[in-house]
Amino acid sequence: MADLAGILGADRLSDECGTPILTPRDAAEVSTLLEAASKTGLALVVRGGGTKTNWRPEPTRCDAILSTAALVGIVDRQPGDMTLVAQAGTPLAALQAAVTGDATHHQRLMLDGVGGEHATLGGILATRAAGPRRQRYGTPRDIVIGARYVTGDGLAAKTGGTVVKNVAGYDVAKLLIGSQGSLAVITEVSLKLHPVPDAARTVILQTTAVAAVTDFVAAVRTAPITATVFDVRWPDGVVAVRIESTPDGAAAQIDLLGGFAALEELSSEAGNALLEEHLAFPFSGAGAVLGVGVRPEHLGTLLTAIAAAGGLFVGRATLVAGDIVLPDLDPERITQLVQAVRDMGGNVQARRGVETHRLATGAAAPGVASVEAAIKQQLDPAGVLV
Amino acid sequence: MAETTGALAVATQARAIVGPDWVVTDAAQLRVYECDGLTNHRIVPGAVVLPGSTEQVAAVVRLCHEHHVPFVARGAGSGLSGGALPTEDGIVIGLSRLREVLDLDAPNQRVRVQPGVTNLRVSEVAAPHGLYYAPDPSSQQVCTIGGNLAENAGGAHCLKYGFTVNHVLTATVVLSDGTIVELGSEAPDAPGLDLLGVLIGSEGTVGIVTEALLNLLPKPEHVETLVAMFPSTETAGDAVSAIIAEGVVPAAVEMMDRLAIDAAKTQTPITWDTEAALIVELDGPANEVRSQFEAINAICKRCGADAVQVAASPEERLTIWRARKSAFAAVGQLSPAYLVQDGVIPRTRLPEVLNGIRALADEAGLRVANVFHAGDGNLHPLVLYDNAVAGEQAKAEAIAMRIVELCVDFGGSITGEHGVGIEKVCSMPKMFTGDDLTAFDRVRAAFDPVGLCNPGKLLPTPRLCGEVPGFYHTHRVETAGLGERM
Ligand SMILES: Cc1cc2nc3c(=O)[nH]c(=O)nc-3n(C[C@H](O)[C@H](O)[C@H](O)COP(=O)(O)OP(=O)(O)OC[C@H]3O[C@@H](n4cnc5c(N)ncnc54)[C@H](O)[C@@H]3O)c2cc1C
Numbered sequence: 003m004a005d006l007a008g009i010l011g012a013d014r015l016s017d018e019c020g021t022p023i024l025t026p027r028d029a030a031e032v033s034t035l036l037e038a039a040s041k042t043g044l045a046l047v048v049r050g051g052g053t054k055t056n057w058r059p060e061p062t063r064c065d066a067i068l069s070t071a072a073l074v075g076i077v078d079r080q081p082g083d084m085t086l087v088a089q090a091g092t093p094l095a096a097l098q099a100a101v102t103g104d105a106t107h108h109q110r111l112m113l114d115g116v117g118g119e120h121a122t123l124g125g126i127l128a129t130r131a132a133g134p135r136r137q138r139y140g141t142p143r144d145i146v147i148g149a150r151y152v153t154g155d156g157l158a159a160k161t162g163g164t165v166v167k168n169v170a171g172y173d174v175a176k177l178l179i180g181s182q183g184s185l186a187v188i189t190e191v192s193l194k195l196h197p198v199p200d201a202a203r204t205v206i207l208q209t210t211a212v213a214a215v216t217d218f219v220a221a222v223r224t225a226p227i228t229a230t231v232f233d234v235r236w237p238d239g240v241v242a243v244r245i246e247s248t249p250d251g252a253a254a255q256i257d258l259l260g261g262f263a264a265l266e267e268l269s270s271e272a273g274n275a276l277l278e279e280h281l282a283f284p285f286s287g288a289g290a291v292l293g294v295g296v297r298p299e300h301l302g303t304l305l306t307a308i309a310a311a312g313g314l315f316v317g318r319a320t321l322v323a324g325d326i327v328l329p330d331l332d333p334e335r336i337t338q339l340v341q342a343v344r345d346m347g348g349n350v351q352a353r354r355g356v357e358t359h360r361l362a363t364g365a366a367a368p369g370v371a372s373v374e375a376a377i378k379q380q381l382d383p384a385g386v387l388v
Numbered sequence: 389m390a391e392t393t394g395a396l397a398v399a400t401q402a403r404a405i406v407g408p409d410w411v412v413t414d415a416a417q418l419r420v421y422e423c424d425g426l427t428n429h430r431i432v433p434g435a436v437v438l439p440g441s442t443e444q445v446a447a448v449v450r451l452c453h454e455h456h457v458p459f460v461a462r463g464a465g466s467g468l469s470g471g472a473l474p475t476e477d478g479i480v481i482g483l484s485r486l487r488e489v490l491d492l493d494a495p496n497q498r499v500r501v502q503p504g505v506t507n508l509r510v511s512e513v514a515a516p517h518g519l520y521y522a523p524d525p526s527s528q529q530v531c532t533i534g535g536n537l538a539e540n541a542g543g544a545h546c547l548k549y550g551f552t553v554n555h556v557l558t559a560t561v562v563l564s565d566g567t568i569v570e571l572g573s574e575a576p577d578a579p580g581l582d583l584l585g586v587l588i589g590s591e592g593t594v595g596i597v598t599e600a601l602l603n604l605l606p607k608p609e610h611v612e613t614l615v616a617m618f619p620s621t622e623t624a625g626d627a628v629s630a631i632i633a634e635g636v637v638p639a640a641v642e643m644m645d646r647l648a649i650d651a652a653k654t655q656t657p658i659t660w661d662t663e664a665a666l667i668v669e670l671d672g673p674a675n676e677v678r679s680q681f682e683a684i685n686a687i688c689k690r691c692g693a694d695a696v697q698v699a700a701s702p703e704e705r706l707t708i709w710r711a712r713k714s715a716f717a718a719v720g721q722l723s724p725a726y727l728v729q730d731g732v733i734p735r736t737r738l739p740e741v742l743n744g745i746r747a748l749a750d751e752a753g754l755r756v757a758n759v760f761h762a763g764d765g766n767l768h769p770l771v772l773y774d775n776a777v778a779g780e781q782a783k784a785e786a787i788a789m790r791i792v793e794l795c796v797d798f799g800g801s802i803t804g805e806h807g808v809g810i811e812k813v814c815s816m817p818k819m820f821t822g823d824d825l826t827a828f829d830r831v832r833a834a835f836d837p838v839g840l841c842n843p844g845k846l847l848p849t850p851r852l853c854g855e856v857p858g859f860y861h862t863h864r865v866e867t868a869g870l871g872e873r874m
Contacts, residue, residue, distance in 0.1 A: 082736035108635050140554065169539065170808055170819055248680060250679055298495070
């Protein structure tokens, strides 16, 4: 550890409950650190804003935390090309504010900043975090166009680029997104930006009948409607649709939606508040949190299963993907829900609760597991990144 | 009989797996497989095997693995970077027999297909349900879904809808040792690494796709298409920037210069007489499209368009797209031979780069036609030459390479959709450092440690490119004296 601190200088080393925190200033320092750590057999945990450290199981060992807190700032922004390059430790909220704050260009960065103001770009990628607006804009995998990263043994490399279309080389960013910091340290990210539409309107359907929800969702799904948010909150019984378009485009879609069910339109403030509430949902309450994804046809079954297990759900209506908060950490209920989702052929990922991780972590198929192990071996041969 | 080795041994044993009719070793027949759309590279393979199922593909790949014989998957062979170019001692695994649409699940808006199904067929089977498959490469009538996954194929409409990678849910893949894996998930947010995301665009070097589950979209309610005639490619390029700045995301923004238009005229009944035509299409909810379409019409005029033609009927729209999609092939009417180039630039730099390309062409005394995806900065300069004139092909190849290098100089990429293949392996170091390439090589090794799966493609090799930077670099710590390599 003294060696690692020596590389950075004493001021880049702090301490948290006995675990040293290393704060490299740039990718070159990250590279030097990782290379040294792999030679000495140290185990490091990468940390961004620390808002989703419990989205992964507790590391079995951790000699030090590698913090991206000093890797901050916008590297390049090209409004005309609608692209942005930023360092990975930059808080997403700050990036979004910088982009939206530029009133002349009317652009925005459509990664959903779940996790609050401290969530960093790198952390959002590593956890593959996404929120309500993935309905229209997708997840980090659809918005990231390139990245710089440092492999576990210190190789500083680039994948993709800064143009919106590019197929040169392997898309390593896809591997890094969702890798929980286990393959490499992401140091810089290139992103696509989107225009801010002129009008935003939100309508809600309130019903506690599962069939009413699934009928409405099915009707909207095949209708000429481009929703930015299409969320279900359950068992509260709220389906929310946020339309963002030209003013008359939004008006026509809101009219169309009204033909499918009796809806209530929210004020602009209430619509924005609902979006914020849904962004914050996986961090709300106490107890276990599970991320779930099922095939579209299973929405109704999922809602029923969640209610039966005493859970609360906020998720995307047609994808179907979202989060379940289980107010207590009752292992039986967690197991029951995990099983129900798996029976539907769906996916479960633990977000909060040590017990939740133990119960919800499944094994990858044998062939897939060996490729995953081979990738880990190739990118982090000494197993530094835990 | 003496024991055969290599490709011939695999071919002999493969007969028992796929049936004798589906193994090609006859010299004349093998020549069918000697190249893909990059016809200036040709190699006759050792043998061709045409499996009829995932299991057969896996068994043939296992044979290759046992005999240490390289193999390359082949779809329609429409690739333009030599991705499906065989090796002399290797096997071509053709997927042309696997062309069933397995399951159309309209309520869930997805379709499961075999890899040999053509891109267009997917939209055709989805059409009766009001659905379509968004990625639409110009070669969609012939190119296959397997090839599309391998190249992460795009198309005119990927400006708004994204590329192949944004529309595939799962893929069944035979890895280089014959293991069959299912990548991706039918439901969102699968735990684990996004191996499907790496497979797509890996140019056949990661494994062979034998089945794919594709996402379908509802057909847009309303579509509007216009062609704006500009006095120069510069003014048309300015219009592209202005459209983007307006905050509208059209479904497609395509540009054709005079030479490309002249070529298209030989195939389609268009009357455009202009230096540069910009095709802009908007789709989506009707009211939104109508108001944005007016705005775009105004922008084109403001940026100097002499005339704007709006497609008044679906037939007129079809004619416009026929002209655009036939342009590559039509250039064959203007020149005995031509090279198709594929590079990307930041879309705000279109005018400068188009001028740069013209300067390069003039200097070489060759003609270059431009027909491309302007909205996302993806250029397709077509370098025209006469292969009967000694040295002209080499000159054309040199110009084509300098054009992509120009793209890199402007902060772009050497390929937007056609892939690196064999054609651009030696240009990879222009865009990537030795360390970048080493990291790519490690990813490849994770999937294919022995190096049998489409070897020689995508990454530079010393054999083709001479000394390649990277791969065996010295670590920083080593040079700093902080550590030693074992
Ligand atoms: C006129 C013309 C226009 C074109 N327009 C476009 C365009 O607009 N957009 C675009 O993206 N491309 C375009 N292309 C390029 C080409 O059509 C695409 O790259 C297409 O995806 C290739 O599909 P294919 O079936 O022909 O593949 P092939 O050429 O047979 O193979 C291409 C690569 O894919 C690999 N491969 C094939 N099948 C499989 C499989 N089942 N599993 C794993 N690997 C496999 C091969 O090994 C090879 O590396 C165009 C080509 C032509 C000739």
